[in-house]
Amino acid sequence: MWRARKTLVEATQNADVFAEVSGILKACAVNLLKISSDLRLLSSGPEAGLGEIKLPARQAGSSIMPGKVNPVIPEAVSQAALLVMSHDAGDRAGLRGGEHGVESVSASRRPLSARPAWTCLANAARILCRFCVEGMTADEERLPRPCRRVDRGGHGVGGALGL
DSSP states (O other): OOOOSSSSHHHHHHHHHHHHHHHHHHHHHHHHHHHHHHHHTTOOSSSSOOOOEOOOOOOOOOOOSTTTTTTTTHHHHHHHHHHHHHHHHHHHHHHOGGGGGGSSSSHHHHHTTHHHHHHHHHHHHHHHIIIIIITOOTTTTTHHHHHHHHHHHSSHHHTTTTT
């Protein structure tokens, strides 16, 4: 619930609440970026990647790699997360300004990026859940395959590690 500050001087001089909201949004963006990166890695393949999960096919893969599915939803979520993280960097730069109460650029920057960042993260999380996580399945045939490759000295992760 919004309440007016007791002193307007504090309201204009203290930018803690803006920095805190921006930091919370950035933390959420970092988590979404980690999740989407993990999904991309776990679904990588079809030959040299992990391929432990199958993401829903939203876009055709590659003509030279049959069976490849491009992870477009995790990629889009990564882009949204990076956008919000860049908003946070801009917010921090703007909030540093305003020496001695002269706040021309920084004061105008404060309310602009929190709402778009919030909306961007909410939409990214909703899209990730609806179009990626809900249709995701384990690749039952693929799960034991990397183990066999390691035993034979194949070209998977085990071969790169010298196992």
